[in-house]
Amino acid sequence: MSYVDEIIEKVVKENPAEPEFHQAVKEVLESLRIVVDANEEKFRRDALLERLVNPERQIKFRVPWVDDNGQVHVNTGYRVQFNSAIGPYKGGLRLHPSVNLGIIKFLGFEQIFKNSLTGLPIGGGKGGADFDPKGKSDREIMAFCQSFMLELYKYIGADTDVPAGDIGTGAREIGYMFGQYKRIRGLFEGVLTGKGLSFGGSLARTEATGYGLLYITEEMLKCHGQSLEGKTVTVSGAGNVAIYAVEKAQQLGAKVVTVSDSCGWAYDPNGIDVKALKEIKEEKRQRLTEYQKYRPNSEYHEGKGVWNVKSDIALPCATQNELDLEDAKALVANGVIAVCEGANMPTTLEATKYLQENGIYFIPGKAANAGGVATSALEMAQNSERLSWSFEKVDAKLKAIMIDLFHNIENAAKKYGFDGNYVVGANIAGFEKVVDAMNAQGIV
Ligand code: NDP
Numbered sequence: 001m002s003y004v005d006e007i008i009e010k011v012v013k014e015n016p017a018e019p020e021f022h023q024a025v026k027e028v029l030e031s032l033r034i035v036v037d038a039n040e041e042k043f044r045r046d047a048l049l050e051r052l053v054n055p056e057r058q059i060k061f062r063v064p065w066v067d068d069n070g071q072v073h074v075n076t077g078y079r080v081q082f083n084s085a086i087g088p089y090k091g092g093l094r095l096h097p098s099v100n101l102g103i104i105k106f107l108g109f110e111q112i113f114k115n116s117l118t119g120l121p122i123g124g125g126k127g128g129a130d131f132d133p134k135g136k137s138d139r140e141i142m143a144f145c146q147s148f149m150l151e152l153y154k155y156i157g158a159d160t161d162v163p164a165g166d167i168g169t170g171a172r173e174i175g176y177m178f179g180q181y182k183r184i185r186g187l188f189e190g191v192l193t194g195k196g197l198s199f200g201g202s203l204a205r206t207e208a209t210g211y212g213l214l215y216i217t218e219e220m221l222k223c224h225g226q227s228l229e230g231k232t233v234t235v236s237g238a239g240n241v242a243i244y245a246v247e248k249a250q251q252l253g254a255k256v257v258t259v260s261d262s263c264g265w266a267y268d269p270n271g272i273d274v275k276a277l278k279e280i281k282e283e284k285r286q287r288l289t290e291y292q293k294y295r296p297n298s299e300y301h302e303g304k305g306v307w308n309v310k311s312d313i314a315l316p317c318a319t320q321n322e323l324d325l326e327d328a329k330a331l332v333a334n335g336v337i338a339v340c341e342g343a344n345m346p347t348t349l350e351a352t353k354y355l356q357e358n359g360i361y362f363i364p365g366k367a368a369n370a371g372g373v374a375t376s377a378l379e380m381a382q383n384s385e386r387l388s389w390s391f392e393k394v395d396a397k398l399k400a401i402m403i404d405l406f407h408n409i410e411n412a413a414k415k416y417g418f419d420g421n422y423v424v425g426a427n428i429a430g431f432e433k434v435v436d437a438m439n440a441q442g443i444v
Pocket of ligand 1: 166167317370
């Protein structure tokens with residue numbers, strides 16, 4: 001049995017009930033097969049893949065907190081410190097009822113390669129809790145965040161592990177967590193990114209993931225003699241990534257006709273009104289049903305359906321496995337030319353394969369949404385030098401990083417004979433740097 005197959009089998013056996021983690025490992029290792037096969041003897045001797053798929057450390061802890069009625073609740077918190085070969089662990093904190101160890105491990109594993117692709121010195125990690133921020137009062141959110149940090153602080157620090165936001169963790173949650181860390185440690189340091197602008201946050205961090213997604217999409221289209229100008233785009237999600245993806249797509253001349261949340265989706269044939277979307281989601285924290293009040297000509301539909309809308313470009317920006325084989329077939333039948341992932345692993349393995357086999361340009365999340373973590377690393381750099389850069393400076397750096405990243409994955413794919421396969425290109429390019437650093441640092 002090949003080394004890759006052996007490791008996939010082992011991961012499935014040794015990590016039961018973690019399907020998302022299995023899926024992420026399979027996706028990465030399958031596309032690294034060509035590199036692993038060429039170095040099989042050395043990699044086996046060094047147990048390189050075993051070291052890559054086993055986190056350096058995984059922490060699981062109890063998070064008790066009291067609600068507004070005096071009721072005590074207990075959630076489970078996680079931090080998985082996956083790989084620190086190229087820098088301090090870096091990766092977001094997800095607060096969502098679906099969170100479990102397997103989800104955090106899949107996200108942490110992906111993060112290793114994504115962070116490597118940014119070209120910046122950051123290792124891979126991820127964390128979160130099965131806490132649902134929806135419907136909670138500000139005081140309840142603060143109580144949860146403070147209790148969460150009361151345990152997490154032991155494992156993080158500006159030079160060891162720097163968490164950030166993710167689903168359910170936005171500026172408000174990062175603020176409460178930062179305040180608690182500072183109070184416990186007596187240290188004002190860049191231990192979290194996505195901070196408010198008045199206490200060490202970076203301009204353009206809020207926009208970074210969505211903007212970065214569009215910068216890489218535009219560069220990829222350019223290389224195929226196309227552009228976003230005049231294209232119709234479907235977006236899923238209505239959170240941080242989706243909102244700024246819609247904004248930048250429209251700035252670049254495209255028309256975005258959909259957004260969605262976990263209850264339903266909005267279709268606006270005249271183009272999504274970003275100002276209204278921000279007011280509903282960022283300020284009022286309401287459901288998308290409200291969108292029709294701002295745009296009477298739009299439609300609201302319950303459930304799933306974004307991928308059945310005719311478009312040129314699809315940008316999944318909500319959550320993992322939200323675009324399955326049926327959706328991929330609908331997209332192809334409707335003439336889509338590109339799918340670029342704003343979320344982490346939103347496309348199932350079967351759907352990815354189908355899209356690629358049908359000649360759709362497909363950029364995986366670890367490359368396409370890397371602008372968020374890249375700008376987090378720029379926030380770390382600003383914190384270290386105790387300076388704040390202008391929006392234009394951060395945005396220009398972000399754009400340059402995304403353009404470089406695209407050419408890096410394109411070249412890696414070409415080098416190994418997979419021209420145009422950006423999944424293979426992203427995994428190989430991300431992997432090579434991490435392996436180089438791991439080899440140089442000995443068996444640790
Ligand atoms: P937000 O919490 O801001 O928004 C998430 C959006 O997706 C919401 O509209 C939410 O709807 C929807 N959603 C979440 N879970 C589900 C679900 N199970 N089914 C349907 N819809 C769902 O998160 P972000 O925008 O920050 O993150 C979105 C994705 O992008 C995630 O995969 C995240 O890991 C990834 N990502 C985020 C980065 C960042 O900088 N924020 C960086 C890189 C990747 P509702 O409000 O109804 O729950």
